[in-house]
Amino acid sequence: MTVGELAAHFDVSRIAIMNHLAVLEKAGLILSEKDGRTRRLMLNVMPIAEIHARWTDAYSAYWSDRSLVIKQVAEAAARTTKELKE
Numbered sequence: 001m002t003v004g005e006l007a008a009h010f011d012v013s014r015i016a017i018m019n020h021l022a023v024l025e026k027a028g029l030i031l032s033e034k035d036g037r038t039r040r041l042m043l044n045v046m047p048i049a050e051i052h053a054r055w056t057d058a059y060s061a062y063w064s065d066r067s068l069v070i071k072q073v074a075e076a077a078a079r080t081t082k083e084l085k086e
Contacts, residue, residue, distance in 0.1 A: 001041050002038045002040060003017060003021065003038070003041065027047075029043070029044055029047055031044050
């Protein structure tokens with residue numbers, strides 16, 4: 001995708017888009033290459049995949065545990081309700 005194609009999707013100036021892209025490129029999240037008078041953009045998936053893995057690894061164990069606790073509490077509440085009705 002070119003900068004112009006990307007900028008067409010937003011309600012800001014092309015310069016603002018280019019400034020944002022410069023930050024993303026400096027962070028290594030996108031790659032760009034000059035193609036004549038245009039600049040082609042590509043998503044750099046490796047750092048994004050690493051961020052995703054790091055984030056999900058850190059939180060998946062926590063939420064797995066929390067989900068189990070919620071399930072146990074809900075089942076206990078359902079048993080109590082059933083016992084009270086009988």
